[in-house]
Amino acid sequence: MPSENDPLLSSEGSPQTGASNDKTSRRSSRAREIGLFIWALLATAAVIVLAVWVQHSQQTDRGNRDRDNNNGAPKRNLVFMVSDGMGPASLSLTRSFRQHVDGLPINDTLVLDQHFWGSSRTRSSSSLVTDSAAGATAFSCGKKSYNGAISVTPDYQPCGSVLEAAKRAGYMTGLTVTTDITDATPACFASHVLFRALEDDIALQEVGDGVLGRTVDLMLGGGRCHFLPNTTEGSCRMDDIDVAKMAQDKYNWTYADSRSAFDKLESGNKVNFPFMGLFAGADIPFELDRRNMNDVYPSLSEMTEVALRSLELATADSDMGFFLMIEGSRIDHAGHINDPATQVHEVIEYDRAFKAVLDFIERSDTETVLVATSDHETGGLATALQEPGHLPVYGWYPKALAQATASCEHLAIKLQEHVLATAMSKDKLKHWIEDEIIVKGLGITDSSDEELDVLAADPAGALTVLSAMISLRAHVGWSTHGHTAVDVNVYSSGGPGTEAIRGNIENTDVGAFLREYLDVDVEAITVELKEKMDLGSMDVESMAYDYFM
Numbered sequence: 001m002p003s004e005n006d007p008l009l010s011s012e013g014s015p016q017t018g019a020s021n022d023k024t025s026r027r028s029s030r031a032r033e034i035g036l037f038i039w040a041l042l043a044t045a046a047v048i049v050l051a052v053w054v055q056h057s058q059q060t061d062r063g064n065r066d067r068d069n070n071n072g073a074p075k076r077n078l079v080f081m082v083s084d085g086m087g088p089a090s091l092s093l094t095r096s097f098r099q100h101v102d103g104l105p106i107n108d109t110l111v112l113d114q115h116f117w118g119s120s121r122t123r124s125s126s127s128l129v130t131d132s133a134a135g136a137t138a139f140s141c142g143k144k145s146y147n148g149a150i151s152v153t154p155d156y157q158p159c160g161s162v163l164e165a166a167k168r169a170g171y172m173t174g175l176t177v178t179t180d181i182t183d184a185t186p187a188c189f190a191s192h193v194l195f196r197a198l199e200d201d202i203a204l205q206e207v208g209d210g211v212l213g214r215t216v217d218l219m220l221g222g223g224r225c226h227f228l229p230n231t232t233e234g235s236c237r238m239d240d241i242d243v244a245k246m247a248q249d250k251y252n253w254t255y256a257d258s259r260s261a262f263d264k265l266e267s268g269n270k271v272n273f274p275f276m277g278l279f280a281g282a283d284i285p286f287e288l289d290r291r292n293m294n295d296v297y298p299s300l301s302e303m304t305e306v307a308l309r310s311l312e313l314a315t316a317d318s319d320m321g322f323f324l325m326i327e328g329s330r331i332d333h334a335g336h337i338n339d340p341a342t343q344v345h346e347v348i349e350y351d352r353a354f355k356a357v358l359d360f361i362e363r364s365d366t367e368t369v370l371v372a373t374s375d376h377e378t379g380g381l382a383t384a385l386q387e388p389g390h391l392p393v394y395g396w397y398p399k400a401l402a403q404a405t406a407s408c409e410h411l412a413i414k415l416q417e418h419v420l421a422t423a424m425s426k427d428k429l430k431h432w433i434e435d436e437i438i439v440k441g442l443g444i445t446d447s448s449d450e451e452l453d454v455l456a457a458d459p460a461g462a463l464t465v466l467s468a469m470i471s472l473r474a475h476v477g478w479s480t481h482g483h484t485a486v487d488v489n490v491y492s493s494g495g496p497g498t499e500a501i502r503g504n505i506e507n508t509d510v511g512a513f514l515r516e517y518l519d520v521d522v523e524a525i526t527v528e529l530k531e532k533m534d535l536g537s538m539d540v541e542s543m544a545y546d547y548f549m
């Protein structure tokens with residue numbers, strides 16, 4: 001039963017009605033009204049005074065900080081994390097998946113959920129739907145640019161990146177990813193090219209062979225093929241430049257290309273700077289597959305721990321801390337493929353890396369801020385699906401994802417290799433597909449004859465069919481194999497200045513925060529780049545149509 005204090009039952013505009021129904025109160029009601037009026041007046045005045053004071057003190061704080069920076073600023077570290085292609089639905093999917101497999105209560109959340117900060121709008125200068133290059137340029141330069149732009153503006157001029165400015169100011173710098181280190185997101189922090197596909201050039205700039213010299217101290221990830229000459233097996237360069245050798249001979253990099261070399265870093269205690277660890281020819285395998293190849297590839301959280309510890313040690317005797325960018329690169333790839341089982345494992349691993357940074361902040365004596373966001377959403381993921389010809393069903397089925405033991409990418413390659421290696425009759429092939437790919441791989445025991453027919457008839461198209469099969473059984477929907485324009489989440493540890501990126505912001509506001517927190521002069525880098533670099537121009541628009549990662 002509603003109490004009489006229920007505001008819905010009170011008559012509007014008479015504050016005492018809700019407070020008491022004592023009849024004697026009417027006599028004093030006039031006095032009360034006057035009292036309330038004076039109280040309200042004083043309260044309003046107090047609020048105004050407080051607001052002015054807060055604004056003033058914030059300004060002076062900022063002023064003090066600027067002044068400090070000219071003569072011994074407090075040392076600080078900044079960790080910026082990017083979950084490429086992770087939209088809000090990826091969090092809902094992963095959270096309820098984990099609750100299901102680990103038998104957790106409905107209020108169990110990801111570490112990310114506990115540090116939700118706001119959301120970011122993501123459009124680029126050329127499209128409402130951005131790509132990762134324009135997305136990362138918004139972070140690195142703090143400027144909107146066209147899809148495909150690697151830290152250049154729409155007028156084809158280079159723009160300085162926060163990492164380059166940080167290096168110039170005396171910070172140590174690092175990039176840690178699970179895809180090619182020359183891919184769009186890391187590339188935007190340490191190179192400038194007109195189009196993201198120019199990865200041969202990006203590799204050179206990243207090791208220091210550009211107009212600014214070397215600006216990165218630590219690179220961990222994949223994409224080794226871009227650093228090997230075209231005369232070598234495993235190269236994907238168009239030219240015969242041995243970038244790995246040049247990096248070591250000319251720019252003093254310590255180079256590692258194996259899990260055993262990674263293990264010798266002893267969790268970051270034994271890293272010689274500058275250090276470049278390229279642990280895969282191209283992408284590091286999806287976490288769902290990688291965990292079965294743990295002796296070949298390190299995970300994102302392991303690389304994160306090495307990066308944090310080594311940069312901490314390297315800056316121990318310095319007045320300046322470090323800037324580290326960490327990317328969960330392949331959440332995006334799982335989205336492009338529309339493979340939900342693979343995506344939840346990518347997000348869980350990203351959540352682990354996020355936790356590793358929080359743990360670092362907890363134990364570090366140096367002020368450290370963590371900000372994490374996505375460049376865009378990928379796939380148009382929805383945690384429900386209406387099957388054609390059926391009524392809507394309110395639910396999705398995490399169990400269907402829990403039974404998968406491999407990614408659709410891994411299974412499609414396995415199928416294609418099998419077809420190439422053996423000549424089987426169609427019937428035999430269908431049985432093999434059902435046993436090895438569908439039951440053992442996807443954990444699906446109710447595949448239809450039509451599904452097996454399609455897979456056997458066109459193994460080249462297996463990736464799409466396999467991901468559709470598991471999505472259907474999980475009742476997970478996708479609207480595209482590309483990106484979408486939905487706002488993405490922002491997460492943070494909190495700390496100095498982070499209130500500036502609360503609420504719904506623009507992706508360039510994240511870029512502005514990064515440079516402001518580090519208090520570095522990105523504009524000076526832009527001026528220098530414009531002086532020294534001539535990028536020419538190219539018909540970027542026609543290229544952009546073919547490129548949709």
Ligand SMILES: *[C@@H]1O[C@H](CO)[C@@H](O)[C@H](O)[C@H]1NC(C)=O
Binds near residue numbers: 105107108
């Ligand atoms: C979750 O719910 C349980 C039981 O309802 C409660 O004991 C627990 O404190 C809750 N946990 C959180 C993190 O809210």
Ligand SMILES: *[C@@H]1O[C@H](CO)[C@@H](O)[C@H](O)[C@H]1NC(C)=O
Binds near residue numbers: 231238239
């Ligand atoms: C390798 O690169 C050189 C130039 O650096 C080029 O002349 C040659 O054609 C390339 N070879 C192949 C196989 O691509």
Ligand SMILES: *[C@@H]1O[C@H](CO)[C@@H](O)[C@H](O)[C@H]1NC(C)=O
Binds near residue numbers: 250251252
């Ligand atoms: C490389 O290391 C050597 C020896 O420590 C040093 O003399 C040289 O300046 C370094 N070169 C670069 C490009 O840092």
Ligand SMILES: [Zn+2]
Binds near residue numbers: 132333483
């Ligand atoms: Zn993408």
